[in-house]
Amino acid sequence: MTAFCWLVFGYIVWTVDPEAxxxxxxxxxxxxxxxxxxxxxGLAGFVxxxxxxxxxxxxxxxxxxxxxxxxxxxxxVISLWLLARGLLTxxxxxxxxxxxxxxxxxLLSLSRARSGNHDREKHL
Numbered sequence: 692m693t694a695f696c697w698l699v700f701g702y703i704v705w706t707v708d709p710e711a712x713x714x715x716x717x718x719x720x721x722x723x724x725x726x727x728x729x730x731x732x733g734l735a736g737f738v739x740x741x742x743x744x745x746x747x748x749x750x751x752x753x754x755x756x757x758x759x760x761x762x763x764x765x766x767x768v769i770s771l772w773l774l775a776r777g778l779l780t781x782x783x784x785x786x787x788x789x790x791x792x793x794x795x796x797x798l799l800s801l802s803r804a805r806s807g808n809h810d811r812e813k814h815l
Contacts, residue, residue, distance in 0.1 A: 693730030700727045725768045732760035758798060762791050 700723040707716045736756030744752065769787060773779040 693727065693734060696723060696727040696730055699723045721768050721772060724771075725764050728764035728767055729757070729760045732763050733757040736760055754802075759795070762795055766791055 700720075703716075703719050703723050707720060709716075709720075733753075733756050736759055737752055740752040740756055741749065766787060770779060770784065773783055773787075
């Protein structure tokens, strides 16, 4: 699917004229870029975790890798969108990084709370 998303992104880049397109063209551009980056970063994150962190289950590695790849891809796409609109400043970049970091810590604590509750239920 990642290769297919890159093909779709390449097709959109090749066929859509950025100066003549409407909102749908921009939506297709940014969404296909997001999906292609998410797949690539997720696969790369899984491979790195699989090679260096062998003590975890593969399913946990996949969940973590794709959660972080979505956040990374969102960061890249939002940054590019802000740059295209002339709104990318250091302050906006820091706010985006802080917001995505808070979201990652929230999702991490949520997953730990769920796994902690699941472990307690096993022992009862």
